[in-house]
Amino acid sequence: MSDTGRQSFTDKASSAMKPDQQKSMTEQAGDKLKGVADSVSSTMQPESQKSAGQKMGDTFSGNSNQNQSSMLDSAKEAVGLGGSNERK
Secondary structure, eight states: OOOTTSOOHHHHHHHHHSOGGGSOHHHHHHHHHHHHHHHHHHHHSOGGGSOHHHHHHHHHHTTTOSSOOOHHHHHHHHTTOSTTOOOO
């Protein structure tokens, strides 16, 4: 369970499972906005105040704010579902 004021884990997972090429511009913008808001919330919330589940979720989603790709983004890139993987 995510902490109050944070994006739910199920919302993150469902967004990540749908390839960016199948999302409308509105969906992509919404996902980006939610991701940025969650990252800001992650940064503002001290680690000592995060639940164990939230710490684990932040690590998995890359919200540990260390400028590195998340495991989820890396997996999406590996199977060709990432946003930077354009079709030519």
